[in-house]
Amino acid sequence: MYRKASGPSFLVALFIVFVLNPESAHAYLDPGSGSYVFQIIAATAVSAFFVLTVYWHRLTSFLSRLVSGRPPKDEQNNQAS
Numbered sequence: 001m002y003r004k005a006s007g008p009s010f011l012v013a014l015f016i017v018f019v020l021n022p023e024s025a026h027a028y029l030d031p032g033s034g035s036y037v038f039q040i041i042a043a044t045a046v047s048a049f050f051v052l053t054v055y056w057h058r059l060t061s062f063l064s065r066l067v068s069g070r071p072p073k074d075e076q077n078n079q080a081s
Contacts, residue, residue, distance in 0.1 A: 052059070
Protein backbone atom coordinates (compact mmCIF):
# COMPACT_ATOMS: atom_id res chain seq x y z
CA MET A 1 0.00 0.00 0.00
CA TYR A 2 1.30 3.49 -0.91
CA ARG A 3 1.68 5.86 2.01
CA LYS A 4 2.16 9.62 1.67
CA ALA A 5 5.27 10.97 3.43
CA SER A 6 4.56 12.81 6.65
CA GLY A 7 6.17 16.12 7.58
CA PRO A 8 9.18 15.04 9.68
CA SER A 9 10.13 12.03 7.57
CA PHE A 10 9.88 14.14 4.42
CA LEU A 11 12.18 16.76 5.96
CA VAL A 12 14.69 14.10 6.96
CA ALA A 13 14.66 12.74 3.42
CA LEU A 14 15.26 16.24 2.02
CA PHE A 15 18.11 16.72 4.48
CA ILE A 16 19.73 13.49 3.37
CA VAL A 17 19.33 14.27 -0.32
CA PHE A 18 20.51 17.89 -0.26
CA VAL A 19 22.97 18.08 2.64
CA LEU A 20 24.58 14.68 2.84
CA ASN A 21 24.89 14.36 -0.94
CA PRO A 22 26.64 17.63 -1.82
CA GLU A 23 27.41 18.77 -5.33
CA SER A 24 29.98 21.38 -6.23
CA ALA A 25 28.46 24.78 -5.64
CA HIS A 26 30.96 26.79 -7.68
CA ALA A 27 30.22 29.77 -5.44
CA TYR A 28 32.49 32.43 -4.02
CA LEU A 29 31.85 34.88 -1.22
CA ASP A 30 34.37 37.66 -1.29
CA PRO A 31 35.33 39.67 1.83
CA GLY A 32 33.03 42.52 0.77
CA SER A 33 29.94 40.33 1.13
CA GLY A 34 30.00 40.56 4.91
CA SER A 35 30.32 44.32 4.71
CA TYR A 36 27.36 44.46 2.34
CA VAL A 37 25.19 42.36 4.67
CA PHE A 38 26.22 44.61 7.58
CA GLN A 39 25.23 47.70 5.56
CA ILE A 40 21.81 46.21 4.83
CA ILE A 41 21.22 45.43 8.51
CA ALA A 42 22.44 48.87 9.62
CA ALA A 43 20.31 50.68 7.03
CA THR A 44 17.23 48.70 8.11
CA ALA A 45 17.83 49.56 11.77
CA VAL A 46 18.42 53.26 11.06
CA SER A 47 15.33 53.41 8.84
CA ALA A 48 13.16 51.76 11.47
CA PHE A 49 14.47 54.20 14.11
CA PHE A 50 13.75 57.15 11.80
CA VAL A 51 10.20 55.99 11.06
CA LEU A 52 9.50 55.45 14.77
CA THR A 53 10.93 58.88 15.58
CA VAL A 54 8.81 60.62 12.94
CA TYR A 55 5.59 58.85 13.85
CA TRP A 56 6.17 58.52 17.64
CA HIS A 57 3.47 61.03 18.65
CA ARG A 58 0.90 59.48 16.34
CA LEU A 59 1.76 56.01 17.60
CA THR A 60 1.55 56.94 21.28
CA SER A 61 -1.72 58.85 20.87
CA PHE A 62 -3.24 55.95 18.92
CA LEU A 63 -2.18 53.42 21.54
CA SER A 64 -3.42 55.59 24.41
CA ARG A 65 -6.81 56.02 22.68
CA LEU A 66 -6.91 52.29 22.05
CA VAL A 67 -6.28 51.48 25.71
CA SER A 68 -8.49 54.20 27.24
CA GLY A 69 -11.34 53.94 24.76
CA ARG A 70 -11.51 57.75 24.30
CA PRO A 71 -12.45 59.18 20.90
CA PRO A 72 -9.85 61.35 19.15
CA LYS A 73 -9.74 65.09 19.98
CA ASP A 74 -11.32 65.98 16.62
CA GLU A 75 -14.38 63.87 17.38
CA GLN A 76 -14.66 65.37 20.89
CA ASN A 77 -14.71 68.91 19.46
CA ASN A 78 -17.39 68.01 16.90
CA GLN A 79 -19.65 66.49 19.56
CA ALA A 80 -19.38 69.55 21.83
CA SER A 81 -20.47 71.92 19.03
